[in-house]
Amino acid sequence: MIKGTEQKIKDAALTVFIQKGFANCTSREIAREAGMNVALVNYYFRSKSKLFAIIFESVMQDFLKSMVQVFQSNLPFREKIRLLIEREFEFLSQNPEIPNFVLNELSRNPKSIENLLPVLHMVTESGVFDEAKKLQSQGDMRPMDLVQVTLLIMSNCQYPFMAAPLMKVIHGIDETDYKNHLTVHKTHAVTMVLGYLFPNDHSSNHA
Amino acid sequence: MIKGTEQKIKDAALTVFIQKGFANCTSREIAREAGMNVALVNYYFRSKSKLFAIIFESVMQDFLKSMVQVFQSNLPFREKIRLLIEREFEFLSQNPEIPNFVLNELSRNPKSIENLLPVLHMVTESGVFDEAKKLQSQGDMRPMDLVQVTLLIMSNCQYPFMAAPLMKVIHGIDETDYKNHLTVHKTHAVTMVLGYLFPNDHSSNHA
DNA sequence: TTAGGTTTTAAACAATTGTTTAATTGTGTT
DNA sequence: AACACAATTAAACAATTGTTTAAAACCTAA
Structure with a gap:
């Protein structure tokens, strides 16, 4: 399929913005990545800021909608959490820079x-x-504020991807090694978080 | 005590760099924060990049040395981990932007x-x-790669501070509320991580 | 083919950037 | 007081930035 100019710009902007951030890249860089003139980027999107806002919102929408999709399923709550974590790891494996970007x-x-x-709601x-x-209230889940629950889940999913450069240098390993560690880490995250949230359920508390 | 010009610049640079990042701030901004001319900043530090490198390295040194200090204590390993997490929460309470900065x-x-x-070593x-x-090897600690251990600890310490803006908007709470949640979260982090790393020790597994 | 429009480009714009220059002020020594 | 040197400043520099302008290239329909 052939991509129109507008889509080409969006794709290029996504790549560049995510890799370097808003302040650390230039309009001309985006144009070059899209294979065209600077003026054309502004012809379609008026300004760098407006283009960024569009990219940012689309990234956030994808991210949040994937969450909502899990929540709306009719799985038991415990399995929703498990699926959420597993999906998050999958998603972040292919888009590791998104948490930092956001x-x-x-x-x-x-x-x-x-x-x-609206999407947040x-x-x-x-x-x-x-x-x-x-x-x-039924005693099936550890009593704690839901802010903490959110934090536990997202911390153990997102941070491992955000901290990749730091971890690689601390442990002296390369990209491939670290990716392997990440796939292992997923099982730890699932086991630990579920084990903590549901201390009475010993079916998968201990690996 | 009176601060010399050089130190004034360092202080201002730390503030500005941490708040806005390298690319998103200007030399003149740092000079203004320090209450002086732009040229003077370069007179002492040659260039924006060199100044940044100095600030970055000093931040990392403080961060790493605090870790090493805990490791070198003669506490039992389990208590080292607990102390590490508690110190990290304390430190991040006062420097919440540092993980993002790094x-x-x-x-x-x-x-x-x-x-x-050298400091890393x-x-x-x-x-x-x-x-x-x-x-x-003695069976006193869950067998897992030390990369994962590092990840578990740092994820649950650093991410909660990094994600403050996101969490506040997701749960619709303000700065004060969130800070309270963070102090509560410290106990969850300690309990969960220790409980997972030392599954045989039930002394503090369940809150 | 040609007229009217959209799309694309090269060029220019003013503003801001990091950095340097040259002059001014300050300070301490003889 | 006069000198030498360090500290500080205002001004200028060239380069890069986001943005705009005006012309060229392209397309489509009559």
């Missing part, structure tokens, strides 16, 4: 998330939070 | 860590890794 932008410009509030409205609270 | 720079310029290899030479391996 967090950087949010700290650079906290308002950038405003247009995404889909998470709340999916009912996962209520589901968790119910399990907690 | 990881960004490492991905922007992987060579920036080269001058720090202090971690290896502290003997923690051997200590862990010994405990594992």
Whole structure:
């Protein structure tokens, strides 16, 4: 299939923005990556900032919608968490720079998330939070604030990908080695998080 | 005490670099923060890059030396881990932007860590890794690669601070609320990680 | 074919960047 | 006081930035 000019620019922008961040790249760099003139980028997207906003929002939408999809499934809560973690590892294996990209932008410009509030509400409205609270009141899940639950899950999924350069140099290993460690790490993350959230269920507490 | 010009520049650079990153700030911004002329910054540090390198290395040294200090103590291994996590939370409470700062720079310029290899070796030479391996062979610690152990610890310490802007917007809470969640989260991190690393020791497995 | 429009380009714009120059101020020594 | 040297500044430099302009190339329909 042939890609139109607009899509070519979006693809190039995604590549460059994610790799170098907003401030650390130039309009001309994006144009070059897309194989065209600088002016044409602005002809389609008015400005570097507007182009960035579009890319950022599309990345966030993909990310959040994948989460919501898991939450809306009719799996038991415990399996939702497991699936969420496994999916996250899969996704991040192919897009390891996305967490950094998102967090950087949010700290650079906290308002950038405003247009995404509707998508964010889909998470709340999916009912996962209520589901968790119910399990907690039944004693089937460790009682703790859901902010902590979110943190436990995302910490153990996202950080290992974000910290790749640091880990490689600390342990003196290369890219391939580290990727192998990451696939192993997925099972640890699943076992540990589930084991902590559901301390009464010993079916998969110990590897 | 009176601060000399050179130190004033370093302080200003630390503030600005950490807050905005290398690419997203200007030499003039640093000079203004230090209350002086742009040329004076270069008079003392030759260039923006050289100044950044100095700041980066000093931040990393503080960070790593604090780790080594824990490792060199004569606490039992389990307590070293606990102390490490607690110290990390303390440190990050007052310097929450440092992980982002470090990881960004490492991905922007992987060579920036080269001058720090000697300090990095202090971690290896502290003997923690051997200590862990010994405990594992004795069956006192869950058998797993030490890369994974490092990851488990750092994920659950650093990510919660890095993801503050994202978490605040996902759960619709403000800075104060989130800080409270972070202090609670420390106990979860300690309990979960220790419980996972030492599954046979039930003394503090369940909160 | 040609007229009217869209798409693409080269060139220019003003603003900002990191860095340097040359002059000014300050400080301490003789 | 006069000199020498360090510290500080204002001004300028060339390069790069995001953005705009005006012309060229392309397309489509009559």
